[in-house]
Amino acid sequence: MSTTTPVEVGLVGAGPWARAMHARMLAAGPETRLAAVWARRPDAAREVAAPYGAAVAGTPEELFDRCEAVAFAVPPAVQAELAVRAAKAGKALLLEKPLGPDLAAARAVADAVAAAGVVSQMVLTKRYHPATREFLRRAAGFETTGARSCYLHGAFLGGEFATGWRLQEGALLDLGPHLLDLLDTAIGPIVSIRGTGDPRRWVELTCEHAGGAVSQASLSGCVPLTGARTQVELFGPAGTLLYDTSGIDHEQGWPVLRAEFAAAVRAGRSGELDAARGLRLQELIEAARPS
Template sequence: MTGTSQNWPHAPVEVGLVGAGPWARAVHARVLAAGPETRLTSVWARRPEAARATAAPYGAGVAATFEELLDGCEAVAFAVPPAVQAQLAPQAAKAGKALLLEKPIALDLPSARRLVGAIDTAGVVSQLVLTNRYHPVTQQFLKAAQGLDTVGARSCCLSGAFLGGDFATPWRLEHGALLDLGPHLLDLLDAALGPIVRVRGAGDVRRWIELTCEHESGAVSQASLSGAVELERGLMRVELFGRHPEHVFDSSALDHEELWPVLRREFATAVRTGRSGAIDAHRGLYLQTLMAHALDS
């Protein structure tokens, strides 16, 4: 469903892609090239052969340097490790480019703050690829949650991605599930139950980590995170409890193709209006702050 968006009244946003790994090939290049809101102009990666393989199916160009990519686009999408994103994205912001950022926005809190500072100084649009937030089912779950008197929640994001395969990458193996999977659950719990004012972590980020969150509303939530457990398929589930029937979000049955047109249109709309949406770099910094507190607890 990457090409099923409604009519788009503007010129497509010209987007350059940084990165040519599995996620860049499977998602970013394909989704951005589908339009009509965006057009994939070129790809730059540190491995030129990978950039060519990523760009070729869509007739996009291959930039010889990052600077060349910036010269040929009005927005930049990043599909690279967080440390690389935190290094390059401020340069793109300084060049006046809108930014489509991956989570986490950086490997550590100081780097995340520098990135957001660069975005604010440049005054450019930013958006975060928190995939679940763009799915219509997730949006319905969160809308219904706003009217509930929830006192507690439990959630999990579990997979075997770190055990082998395309996503057992060095940064994930080193920094574990909190940075990779944590943004998804913390974002959903915060959106469903209200601002998180305190978070504590226990366990091993490379094996299994458990988070306990206290919300401004008085609700308490828990999140179990692991990328190192043997599962047939990944599991992401949020359960809300209170003076209401159990309210559940479960991503296992979702058609993830439904979210990409929503994400693409929201990003293009933000670029064309010059106004970032709620899921922007500041949201990424907020989530990074929560994860840092969890590590320090």
């Protein structure tokens, strides 16, 4: 779905995910245009902005003045602070997961979005891929008794993403939103959750869902796999239903994400993957923290 006039989007952040995903996606259009970039390091912001002819903002407020919507590709604590300011400035928000570094910060973002009445959308990238949507469509008609799932990779062992908050908080805060969103959507609302293990090494979650189904989720960013492994397998009276991302091109979901965000901004209405959804996932993460 396209819009008549591209949505002018400002990007907060100039790290690896901003370069590899956000800037490329937003600049590709035609539904959006990368209008400006702000980062705490001006030289990094210039490197991200230059290939797309985007402006470099000197402050977050200058970025807000140059755009209709703000996309975030920064650590959760930075996003939570600046998203509240952007919402108060009347800007639509394209938000990364997790919504904040903790539940209080996530709630502050969701509250600011609600108070300002601005459009918000979570970058839960898997949810925009056709394979994911087909799985969720089939899961809606599948009677689930139990489920097993995992999200595993080795990115925390070294490389661009083995830094900062990911190493400190581990897989529960980084990978948990993706897997919990899929389980909560495919099987039914999670009504209780408990976690065991060390989120910085391996954490195991057990979820009870409305309707009685039970699911388990394994999360780790510290296993030396050749590629990320994301699987959800549902079991029920009719047999099994499997979701496996190993054979998909994740970039196929980017145009869908971009188009749906632009359409929401033009319509002035958020979709189901809004800041309130991000808060719901943060509540589950908080409840799942091993004691």
